[in-house]
Structures are given as structure tokens and as C-alpha cells.
Amino acid sequence: MGKLKTLEAGPMTTIQDLGRFGYMKYGMPIAGAVDRYAFRIANILVGNPEDEAAIEATFLGPTIQFKAEAVIAITGGEMKPELDGKEIPMWQAVKVSKDSRLSLNRVEKGLRSYIAIRGGIDLPEVMGSKSTYLRGKLGGFKGRKLQQGDELSFPEVKEGENFCLNRKIPEDLLEDYLDDREVRVIVGPQDDYFTEESLKTFFASEYQLTNQSDRMGCRLAGPTLEHTTGADIISDGIVLGAIQVPGDGQPIIMLADRQTTGGYAKLANVISVDLPKVAQAKPGDKLNFKQIGVVEAQQELKKQEERIAQLKEWLTGTANKKIKYFKIRVDGNSFEVEVEEI
Secondary structure, rough: OEEEEEEEOOEEEEEEOOOOOOOOOOOOOOOOOOOHHHHHHHHHHOOOOOOOOOOEEEOOOOOEEEEOEEEEEEEEEOOEEEEEEOOOOOOOEEEEEEOOEEEEEEEEEEEEEEEOOOOOOOOEEEEEEEEOOOOEOOEEOOOOOOOOOOOEEOOOOOOOOOOHHOEOOOOOOOOOOOOOOEEEEEEEHHHHHEEEHHHHHHHHHHHOOOOOOOOOOOOEOOOOOOOOOOOEEEEEOOOOOOOEEEOOOOOEEEEOOOOOEEEEEEEEEEOHHHHHHOOOOOOOOEEEEEOOOOHHHHHHHHHHHHHHHHHHHHOHHHHHHEEEEEEEEEOEEEEEEEEHHH
């Protein structure tokens, strides 16, 4: 196994996969990557299963020393990654030599970046997942965020496994969402707990992320939303992207580490394909909301999945193969030989 060592950890660097499913009925949150789109693309670029564990860095990335050769891809928020002091591209598979140092700087656009390593990260699963759930102190690396001196193991790159080197996403397939702050939502399930004027206000106003935002949820500040008879409901399930509005009238968008149930009325729910926009918004950023219907939301999800499937096909199909021609001479005759190099 190869090893990597955390020289500097950054303020919130954890191990995540796509989450811990099947345990919400017992009160266990799903956790997992907050920006699932960037997370999945990072794994695709290095040839991993889409749900393989990767490193999630928030606001300021870590500095890591690789003690073995590796292939990595970095996606999500722009942290200007450097390898041995030289900037390397994001959204592309890159070779890392033994003893090289990878540094992710303070984020310039977005909030969270993902580092996928070819072969994944060798950690035990807890309830079927390697994701770190910080409040429960389980999963990931010892149930906590990474610290200086932590060492992680990953499978060493075997001969012939460099096929994914320099894989990158064509511009027409790369979804640029880091600057897009229009978030589409489906109204409900407790929209009848709000005055008609509040609904109009919500869709006509900007709301700013506060410093009280984390992996559990984004607290927003903006025009107060009034309830008809109060904010409390009989506790029910909270899905990813649910927008709760407690008694102070300020919305909260629930994210990966959200609790499984809650007793505040939910005005709306962010659609799946726009959750990465929320995941990449940082305190001080402003969001505005647009209402759409369930059918349109399903169509947008289908489009996104088709783009990802197209990307995988492009990366693994003939479009990713370089064609080389070699001339050889046999018995005085010249022959041209076609060779495909992945």
C-alpha cells in the first residue's frame, strides 16, 4: 500500500464518500460529500467507482506528502492546487511522484474541493460507508477531521494503471456552477404554514449565508418569513436540501450532516441538481430562489445524469485514445502500423 501524510490539515478536511444509507430510521445521518457532483467527477477522472472515498477540503485545503506514486484529480471549489510548488490543473487526472507535496490554497471561487486518488483510500467502512460523521465521531479517519501528522493508505499504482493520466473534462461537458447563485426549489411540504406574502417575499428576495453554516446546514439571513400559526410541526423526516424556517423566520438549507427528523415547517426543497450550488456557497454569498415543478426537476436531473454518462463514455471511449502511426521496414519494404495508445 502507498502512504500519504498530512503536513497541514486545513480547517475542515475530512474523508467522505456518497454517504451512509439505510440508517436514517435509526437516527443516523447520511453524511457524505456535500457537493456530490464534484465528488463523483473526481472519482470518474481517476477511474474509481463514483462512490469511492475521497478527501473533502473546505475553504483552505491541506498540504499532503505522497510517499508513493499516485494518480489524483481535484475538483470543486478553486483552491489553486500546487504540486511541488507548481500549479496543476483542476478537473484533470494528474500523476504524483513519490515524495511529492500537494498543496491546496485558500479557495478563490466556491468553498469545497475534492481530492480523489486512484484506487481510493484504505479505511474501514462503518455501516457501509467510509464517510466521516463528525457529530457522531465515526467513519472516515478516527471519526474526525484530518490533523497534522495523520497518515492514510491507498493502493499503489500498478503497471498499466496510468491509463487515466491527463484525463480532463471537455469544456462543453464541464458544468460551471460556482458562480451561479440562482437556486431552484420545489415548494412544500409545509408551504401552507406560511403566509402568501411570505412566499412572495422568499422568491423576490436575496438571502445571504451567515457564519453559522456548516456541513449540517446553511443558515440564511434576509427578509423575515412569517408563519400563519407558528413554526412548529409534528417532527417528520428531513431530506437533503430541505428548507426549514424556525420561529425567527430565517431559512436554513439542510445539507449532508443534517439530522434525520425535525419539528420546524419546511417551506421548500432545493432540487438535486442545484444542491452543488449551495454546497459551494460560502458565508457572505447571496442566494436567490426560483420555484419550479416536480416534472421539471426530474427532467433536470435526467439531463445531468446524461451529461455524466456522456462524460464517462468520452473518457473511456475512442475519444480518449491517441492514434499513433509508426513506419517499420521489413525486407526492404515500408509498412505503416497503427497503434492505439490510451
